[in-house]
């Protein structure tokens with residue numbers, strides 16, 4: 001069993017179709033939705049975790065693509081721009097899961113552990129340097 | 137033991153021994169103070185963090201026909217035009233025109249003076265919009281144009297207060313969140329924020345201003361700069377530890393340098409929710425090891441530097457002077473401190489990682505013979521206090 005974080009982008013909204021239901025029913029995936037923004041006749045966004053057998057996750061993703069859903073592993077729903085992070089540490093006490101944490105107390109450099117992020121958006125509001133941004 | 141001239145001669149010949157303020161700690165432990173003082177020429181200190189009292193003078197050159205700009209905005213941020221015709225001062229904390237500020241509390245403050253300064257140094261194209269009442273020799277009444285840093289005759293950063301010697305650790309004992317210049321403070325002592333590079337910070341390595349004074353050469357965001365005056369609110373007569381290191385704000389520096397030589401990585405706009413905008417800059421200052429005493433002070437470590445924990449819900453705004461306790465930078469950097477018997481998670485606003493990077497850059501620059509030291513032409517005041525603002529009923 002693996003857990004994979006997915007960021008789905010619906011170019012033209014497919015909200016009337018029970019996509020998540022099929023992911024659970026047809027592929028036996030466990031779904032944990034962090035955030036969603038879906039409005040009819042507009043673009044839709046969904047940030048979620050899927051847990052299941054690797055092969056089933058893959059099939060599930062293929063299934064999603066048949067709806068024109070964009071599943072891009074490089075395009076993240078919550079972005080931490082490593083090149084612009086100043087490692088100030090202001091986000092540390094606001095991140096509930098320590099997805100943002102000090103990687104090394106000697107240099108005090110901050111790291112972002114994507115798998116731990118639950119997309120609460122606290123860092124987006126708190127980062128003084130606009131390093132954390134949300135795709136939606 | 138050593139003079140500035142001797143140290144500079146060694147720097148120029150590429151033989152100077154230069155260490156950063158964190159490297160020097162172990163070095164002194166290993167070699168002993170006297171031997172280390174004989175060997176080491178320079179210790180590099182540094183800091184990176186928001187420094188609100190920052191800004192720059194810009195000269196735009198003259199248009200045809202000429203304009204005496206009396207009001208001006210750069211990317212919709214108001215600049216001060218109450219000086220010569222095409223000179224302006226752009227301040228770090230100025231908000232963008234029409235920013236709702238805290239009307240929708242807590243305000244976002246996503247863009248302001250600090251961001252304009254960041255973009256300018258990064259080489260981006262900015263918009264100038266200026267108005268004038270028009271005069272015989274400056275007939276133009278309005279101008280809107282686009283420019284980059286290269287187009288300006290001068291862009292000189294002039295910061296009235298940088299490098300606070302030490303700083304408060306902010307906490308919040310109240311029942312509601314606070315949005316401060318030290319970030320969001322959660323209610324009931326749930327987090328704390330500090331803002332200093334501790335053992336790397338310039339004035340904590342020279343607590344009595346023996347080498348850092350007016351005229352000292354500094355590294356300001358990568359450009360060769362200097363200390364042009366004591367910083368505003370410079371208050372050397374504060375509570376100090378046995379090692380003479382201040383246990384509160386204390387000294388400050390006024391710094392200047394040419395922005396055309398700055399590195400964008402060290403000039404960054406800051407948005408503080410509910411508070412406003414600012415500018416974070418990187419400063420590096422070399423300390424010449426003239427004698428063992430100076431080295432001893434430069435080898436100060438985090439655990440021997442204390443900062444006051446202050447409640448920003450009442451004591452800070454009301455200026456009660458009350459301090460909840462003192463913690464050292466080793467504790468702060470561990471990520472947790474104890475206040476009123478409660479363990480509190482710690483975040484910060486200054487970047488130790490960037491300060492470290494600057495200390496290394498300056499160390500290497502000096503070792504390559506590219507940065508010389510300058511003896512201060514005047515020392516910073518050691519005996520003065522900070523006056524409060526008295527609110528009087530009538531004119532004196």
Ligand code: SF4
Nearest residue numbers: 085086088089091127
């Ligand atoms: S608050 Fe922003 S700049 Fe500071 S460490 Fe966190 S992500 Fe980086």
Ligand code: SF4
Nearest residue numbers: 095117118120121123
């Ligand atoms: S969105 Fe929340 S959980 Fe994710 S990194 Fe930011 S603060 Fe942490």
